Amino acid sequence: MFKPMALVVMLALGGSLVLAVTLMPVLCSYLLGGKIQEKDNWLVTFTKRLYTPLLNFGLRFRLLVVLPMLVLFGSSLWVFSRLGSEFIPQLDEGDFAFQLIRSSSAGLSSSLDL
Secondary structure, three states: OOOOHHHHHHHHHHHHHHHHHHHHHHHHHHHOOOOOOOOHHHHHHHHHHHHHHHHHHHHHHHHHHHHHHHHHHHHHHHHHHOOOHHHHHOOOOOOOOOOOOOOOOHHHHHHHHH
């Protein structure tokens, strides 16, 4: 039932990926002509100053960083296993679905009466 829609979405994503990788750099080279410099803005500079010491600490003391993350991951698995069905909402719209079964030899008048 959802196969055609999924196929269209996959084709659209694939086409946009091809355009993003091939056409967009060419258009940017035409439209953004001139000398282009690459430099960091103030936010990236601030983030690098904050991140570099943390990265060096994490690479120097790997066990001190990995063990708490493993404990956190294990505790999240434990909490996930305890969620139960109350996490999933109940879909009760109050509608009824009837399925009538009649014999194959029933005539038109009896089918209309049913």
